[in-house]
Amino acid sequence: MLILPAIDIMGGKCVRLALGRFEDVTTYADPADQCAAFAAQGAEWIHVVDLDGARQGKPVQHDVLRSLVGGSAKIQFGGGVRSLEHVRALLNAGVSRVVVGSLAALTPEQVRSWIAELGAERICCAFDVRPVGERLNVVVKGWTEGSGADLNSTLKSYPPGTLKHVLVTDVSRDGVLAGPNFTIMRTLRDLRPDLMLQASGGISSLSDVAALRSTGVAGAIIGRALYERRFSLGEALAH
Template identity: 50%
Template sequence: MIVYPAIDLRDGACVRLMHGRFDQVTRYDDDPAARLEGFVDAGAEWVHVVDLDGAEAGRAVQHDLIGRLARAANVNIQSGGGVRARDDVAALLDAGVARVVVGSQAVAAPETVRDWLGAFGPDRIALALDVNVRDGVPVPALKGWTEAARIDLWEALARFPEGAASHLLVTDVGRDGALTGPNLDLLAEIVRRRPDLQVQASGGVAVAADLTAARDVGCAGAIVGRAIYEGRFTVEQALEAVR
């Protein structure tokens, strides 16, 4: 399993949201480059970087900063937020990002995103489906988690048949930043239905055992944010747990 320490950028600072709400922001530090270097020094091979301003605005906002981070550190960066056009994907890849995360467009414009996957390759793009679970049904959230899709997660995934995509990042919005543990039932169901996808768990990781639990249900990766920022465990301990 790959552990992805997270850097969520808002106004150039490292922050975390609670339940994806932009009015519930915790600011952790003002030097994302130092934070990134710390993750690299701890042994991280991948880091997950999100342009929260871009996600909220629906357009690229901090891609220049993300590019500087990608060029400055010897690490693979997976990044998204505000990716709405092919040029956004190309700009991030050209800046040195290893994999671009595409969220709302994967639900709103699947044909377009399939074209991007064909053009850039399925290993350079991760589909990111953020969901709210309603009466047991996972429903994708769009536009910085401010709107609900009219289809469920399974229909959204069906628009990317086997072979179209390789990476899927799934965030349970209700658990994001809440330190309540990942939604293992949902993750296991996704892995069961779509064994062709490398699933990344996001939302709720509180202790290192949550990472091994996600691995044990078949996840190929896990995003870790608040638990590391608040000292519940270190990047070193996370990496050791999943070895």
């Protein structure tokens, strides 16, 4: 299982939000310094989110991005990606994989065409879900709106062979160290064994990392637990 440390950027700073609330923000290190530190600790990939871009509907942290690419770690970058031109610009800037969020749920046919053109390794579709009973409602636009569909039906818009990398976040757990939703990951792993699943939201301990590994997911994105020193990236990589 690949460990992807997370860097969320707002106002040029490295931050973490609680439950996606922009008013509940904690500021940490300089993004470039944090990226270098993660790479020095052994990160192969770093997951970067442009929070300002997510709010504005276009990537805006261009200067910060330039300071992150070109190192030993590959960059998976998302936030505000709304067009093929955005995807191309990010790839041309040195990003290794672009994360497409809202449009992946709202316009799957369009996103499938991007994947067909650019390659399945270059695009990761991110689905943010809010569990309601056994239903996983997909939310979009910074978790402020429902997509009108659940995750199961949304994934049916991406038949096997049309999509490879998928990032799933349980928004009820993100940024609050509540533990991952293991049930979602096990269910998705069984439902779509063709997908490389990345789990995000709630990882708080090394035991969470080990438990996620046992679900068979391809990757785990870790944010606040690293910043609050619950454990180190090196420990997570070795666990």
